[in-house]
Amino acid sequence: MVNPPSDVARPTAADPPRTARMLAQVREATLAGRRAPMAPRPVIGQSWERMLRDGVDPDRDVRAGLLSAEEVRRRREESPLRHVLPVLREGLLSVADVARHIMVVADADSRVLWREGSPAVLRRADGLGFEIGADWSEAVVGTNGVGTPAVVRRPVQVFAAEHFVRSHAAWTCAGAPVTDPRDGRLIGVVDISGPLESMHPATLAWVESVARLAEARLRELHLGSLEQLRSVAAPVLARLDGRALVVDRDGWSAAVTGMPYVRRITLPKSLSLGRRWLPGLGMCAVEPLAGGWLLRASAETPDGTGRLVLDLSHPERRLLTVSDAGGTWTREPSERHAELLYLLVAQRAGRSAAGLAEDVFGDPSRTVTVRAEMSRVRRYLGALLLHRPYRLREDAEAEVLLPDDPRDLLPRSTAPGIAVRRTAHGTR
Structure with a gap:
């Protein structure tokens, strides 16, 4: 089997029909378990594996119920992305319309909240169910430029038959996740989509750069609002x-x-x-x-002892509950924080930053990223979390509630330390 090209954008732009046929052959052979002319790109092959495991049917164009107009309105009002729509429009729409593409903005659940661009392409998108309020997550519509970036948390371009569902094979899309610059939490995905023949090799870099501009604008807005609050707070705290x-x-x-x-x-x-x-x-x-x-x-210093329960029993939900003498609180940690907390509970002796980087990223050199994430975890765990090495307090009780099927342990996580524990012996 030939290794996949690192970038299929250029051959696709040069000869869209030929590249589309080649990608279709790769998908059909891969899904049938036959020898393919070349391997799918890793990001696509891994997505297809998730689709097959989750039972997504490539021959069935499944469409979840659209959100009501009222629910779309509510999500728009609550989404931080509403503040950066001017940035997205200015960066993407003028070129998208000329290039016969549309701009799609989805929330963290991959629900389409805004959709603008070429009227002709909008009509074609309607035929695919790519509408306002639609659920475009991988679990519903397969590999695509909205749901897949939301899972892997990096920009992804999906060409023609790289889409898992066959009815999407004439489509191409490039999506980039938009994260909250304050804490790294996923807040949505911005996507450029359209017919395969209108794709350009630079589309993915273009979309990613605009997504980063949107994050920079969100950071500016946050700092400005804190400065305004600081001016209100100063005379209050002085007294x-x-x-x-x-x-x-x-x-x-x-x-x-x-x-x-x-x-x-x-x-x-x-x-x-x-x-x-x-x-x-x-x-x-x-x-x-x-x-x-x-x-x-109060004048009393909070006690660091307590009990921590990390509930991972439901594949689509994560819940952290901490109790101590002062009371009980609950929050939903991000998937990355859930990975780190699970690994710390599983390894009570502790892990170095390099060890956690290897567990989470498969790369022990990514210690800066790990330290930044652990600093965020410490903000809510406080004295329960120690470092050098990172570990939970020895006198703190800790429990993980696991799913019945070991494969459902943080199913969207790609962390090696989680993947190796998705066996009956590894998770119990």
């Missing part, structure tokens, strides 16, 4: 004694007094006025401020 901080609605610190600077506090989804127990602070008096909260912590 207080003891430990206190002012945070925005998402828990990001604008100003601190009487305590070391804390970058972010984990807030419950329904925080309200009164006395509340908060991770890392303990019991606090909570008061609303314009654009955020004033948190006045």
Whole structure:
């Protein structure tokens, strides 16, 4: 079998029909278990493996129910991507229309929230069910330029028969994930899609660059809002004694007094006025401020001992619950944080940054990324998490609730340390 070309964009642009036929032969042979003229590109082959394992039918154009207009409106209002639509439009739409493409913006669930561009291509997209409110996740429509980047968390271009579902074979798309620059959380995917013959070799780099511009704009907006909150907080904190901080609605610190600077506090989804127990602070008096909260912590230092339960029993949901003398709190960690927490519970003696980098990325040199992620985990675990090596406190209880089928352990994770534990003996 011939190895796949590192970039099929150029041969596709030079001779779209010939390349489309070649890709179709690769897919048909691969799905039938026959020897293919060449291997699929790794990102595509891995996606096809996920589709086959999840039972996606390549001959069936499955379409999940569209979101209602009201639900689309609600998601748009809650999505941070609404703030960067001007950046996306300016960067993508003028060229997309000329090139007979459309711009699609989906949320973290791969639900299409915005869709603009060439009217003719929009009509063709309607025929594929690529509509506002549609679910374009891999599990529903197979390998594609929205759902696949959301899974692998990097830009992906999908050409012709690289789409898993056969009815999408005349389509090409390039999508890039957009992450929250504050914490790396996936907030959506921006995609350029259209007929195969209108594809250009530079499309993927183009989409990725615009996605990065959108993230830069989100970072600017965040810093500006914190600066505005800081101006409100300064006179309030100047009148207080003891430990206190002012945070925005998402828990990001604008100003601190009487305590070391804390970058972010984990807030419950329904925080309200009164006395509340908060991770890392303990019991606090909570008061609303314009654009955020004033948190006045008690004089007692929060106890680091406690119990941690990481619930991975449902393949589509992750839940972390921590209890100690001050109370109990729950949050949904990102998939990356769930990977790290699982590995730390499984290896209570601890792991170095290089060891975790090898477990998560298969590359022990990626210690900078691991340290950044562990710093984010420490913001909500506080004294429960120790370092050098990274480990949970010896006196803390920790439990992982596992799925019934070992293959459902963080099923979208590509971390080697997780993959090796997707066996009955590895996960139990």
